[in-house]
Amino acid sequence: MPDTSPRVAVIGLGSMGLPMALRLATAFPVTAFDVADARRDAVEAGGVIAARTPAEAAADADIALLAVRDEAQARSALFGPDGVVGALREGGLVILTSTVGPDAARDLAVTLAGHSLDLVDAPISGGPARAGNGDLLVVVGAPREPLERARPILEHLASTLTTVGDRPGDGQAMKAINQLLAGVHIAAAAEAVALARGLGLDPEQVVDTLGAGAAGSFMLSDRGPRMLQAYGDGAEVRSRLDIFVKDMGIVTGIGRETQVPLLLAAAAHQLYLLGAAQGLAAEDDSTVVTVLSPRP
Amino acid sequence: MPDTSPRVAVIGLGSMGLPMALRLATAFPVTAFDVADARRDAVEAGGVIAARTPAEAAADADIALLAVRDEAQARSALFGPDGVVGALREGGLVILTSTVGPDAARDLAVTLAGHSLDLVDAPISGGPARAGNGDLLVVVGAPREPLERARPILEHLASTLTTVGDRPGDGQAMKAINQLLAGVHIAAAAEAVALARGLGLDPEQVVDTLGAGAAGSFMLSDRGPRMLQAYGDGAEVRSRLDIFVKDMGIVTGIGRETQVPLLLAAAAHQLYLLGAAQGLAAEDDSTVVTVLSPRP
Numbered sequence: 001m002p003d004t005s006p007r008v009a010v011i012g013l014g015s016m017g018l019p020m021a022l023r024l025a026t027a028f029p030v031t032a033f034d035v036a037d038a039r040r041d042a043v044e045a046g047g048v049i050a051a052r053t054p055a056e057a058a059a060d061a062d063i064a065l066l067a068v069r070d071e072a073q074a075r076s077a078l079f080g081p082d083g084v085v086g087a088l089r090e091g092g093l094v095i096l097t098s099t100v101g102p103d104a105a106r107d108l109a110v111t112l113a114g115h116s117l118d119l120v121d122a123p124i125s126g127g128p129a130r131a132g133n134g135d136l137l138v139v140v141g142a143p144r145e146p147l148e149r150a151r152p153i154l155e156h157l158a159s160t161l162t163t164v165g166d167r168p169g170d171g172q173a174m175k176a177i178n179q180l181l182a183g184v185h186i187a188a189a190a191e192a193v194a195l196a197r198g199l200g201l202d203p204e205q206v207v208d209t210l211g212a213g214a215a216g217s218f219m220l221s222d223r224g225p226r227m228l229q230a231y232g233d234g235a236e237v238r239s240r241l242d243i244f245v246k247d248m249g250i251v252t253g254i255g256r257e258t259q260v261p262l263l264l265a266a267a268a269h270q271l272y273l274l275g276a277a278q279g280l281a282a283e284d285d286s287t288v289v290t291v292l293s294p295r296p
Numbered sequence: 297m298p299d300t301s302p303r304v305a306v307i308g309l310g311s312m313g314l315p316m317a318l319r320l321a322t323a324f325p326v327t328a329f330d331v332a333d334a335r336r337d338a339v340e341a342g343g344v345i346a347a348r349t350p351a352e353a354a355a356d357a358d359i360a361l362l363a364v365r366d367e368a369q370a371r372s373a374l375f376g377p378d379g380v381v382g383a384l385r386e387g388g389l390v391i392l393t394s395t396v397g398p399d400a401a402r403d404l405a406v407t408l409a410g411h412s413l414d415l416v417d418a419p420i421s422g423g424p425a426r427a428g429n430g431d432l433l434v435v436v437g438a439p440r441e442p443l444e445r446a447r448p449i450l451e452h453l454a455s456t457l458t459t460v461g462d463r464p465g466d467g468q469a470m471k472a473i474n475q476l477l478a479g480v481h482i483a484a485a486a487e488a489v490a491l492a493r494g495l496g497l498d499p500e501q502v503v504d505t506l507g508a509g510a511a512g513s514f515m516l517s518d519r520g521p522r523m524l525q526a527y528g529d530g531a532e533v534r535s536r537l538d539i540f541v542k543d544m545g546i547v548t549g550i551g552r553e554t555q556v557p558l559l560l561a562a563a564a565h566q567l568y569l570l571g572a573a574q575g576l577a578a579e580d581d582s583t584v585v586t587v588l589s590p591r592p
Binding site: 187 | 398421422423433435456458460461466469470472473474475476477478480481483484485487488490491492493494495497501502505506508509510511512513514515516518547550551554555556557558559560561562563564566567587588589
């Protein structure tokens with residue numbers, strides 16, 4: 001009996017792509033591509049076959065799962081020289097897990113359709129640890145048929161798989177609102193910690209006491225303790241600050257297009273831009289607190 | 297054997313003062329004052345003796361608990377004609393549960409000390425329902441001795457009683473940070489719901505799906521559903537919008553004094569001011585969403 005498991009090519013082995021590739025390799029044949037040698041080596045130890053180009057990774061694959069940083073990288077990985085398109089078998093499927101915004105997802109879907117390829121818009125949320133444990137939140141925009149083909153892959157990655165709508169871009173729209181909240185909540189936690197320091201309060205007591213009540217948020221409990229580390233040994237980089245420079249840019253762009261005023265999201269975007277301007281782009285996003293309350 | 301329970305005068309029977317007075321009356325002799333007849337009548341049904349002035353309420357009381365709206369009301373209730381000072385027995389105690397800011401609490405403590413009265417700075421958080429159930433978060437700034445005298449009263453109101461520091465104002469400082477987070481999180485939830493409406497997504501799905509993940513906050517889960525009611529029958533008033541006009545003003549004032557930039561808190565303050573300017577001051581704070589996405 002032939003093996004009918006879909007063959008998956010993972011493109012992009014960053015903080016989310018790498019754990020997703022390893023997770024998928026526990027259930028499916030997986031090939032993978034990243035520009036960095038070290039990332040390719042890291043997945044080979046987990047049973048993934050590493051490739052030198054997106055095309056090489058996509059050859060013989062049924063599904064290409066994109067976990068690249070932004071729209072430009074997605075376009076390059078799909079349509080550039082040695083891109084996925086042309087290598088993926090006709091009738092194949094592209095799963096887009098990156099956050100690129102609704103318009104970009106729709107544009108990519110149209111271009112892929114011209115190559116007889118379907119797009120399942122499936123941005124993810126949850127961080128690297130949950131990516132490795134199949135515990136992600138995945139918000140999907142896709143017609144029924146390609147979604148059913150993508151479902152085994154997505155269900156192996158997600159503990160919560162929510163269908164937002166039947167068009168590519170619908171998942172991106174929901175993800176943008178997720179990022180609005182996440183990005184504002186991290187910035188609010190930074191303001192709380194900075195103000196506690198300014199007032200001479202114990203920031204740890206602030207995070208612990210207030211996190212359990214009406215002032216609580218996932219991000220206050222998650223990033224608050226990491227912000228305190230910014231004044232000590234520093235926190236490891238789990239999620240880069242410049243991700244929020246990109247994502248809050250997408251959020252405020254959508255607000256502009258839909259004529260919805262987003263005062264806080266816009267302020268948070270400026271705060272992340274300030275962080276990047278101060279050299280924190282590749283640092284953990286929790287270091288944004290040092291923009292408001294500098295290290296001694 | 298004489299009854300040694302402290303006699304408590306509750307000044308201010310608003311959304312928090314009224315349930316606190318009723319809660320305290322289950323364990324202590326309680327007198328109470330409010331400017332509104334209806335509020336006085338409401339507590340009398342629960343075993344509280346209503347008084348016509350703060351002085352009348354404080355006569356024979358050991359402790360006056362202030363649950364007024366702001367610093368001006370606190371000064372008037374304490375030091376105005378028919379105020380608490382002069383009626384409360386010498387060596388008595390004032391518990392300040394209102395949010396007035398650290399400087400105001402310190403000023404009140406100094407003036408009260410001139411009348412041989414102690415101040416326990418004990419702002420509260422949690423909302424009316426938890427106030428009635430003894431389930432509040434109380435953050436205290438007070439020296440040990442007056443705090444011990446206040447403790448039976450505070451423990452009857454609080455499920456979490458946290459001592460922030462030993463000076464009046466320390467509780468207010470912590471409460472201000474609580475309000476920073478709460479006020480920003482409500483505004484963020486409003487932006488999320490407004491953007492969902494702008495994008496044609498189901499706002500209820502947004503609140504439910506995202507509230508369980510990295511975008512979650514107490515306020516998204518609590519106020520999000522109430523924001524949806526703003527487009528239907530409307531939500532009952534549980535917490536007035538102008539409370540956040542006042543409290544975010546305190547927050548941004550403290551930020552200015554301590555030279556801590558608070559971009560989001562300042563933006564949220566402007567949003568609540570917009571709400572008040574549009575006639576929503578006495579409405580539930582969740583109606584702030586209609587500033588961003590008007591009712592059809």
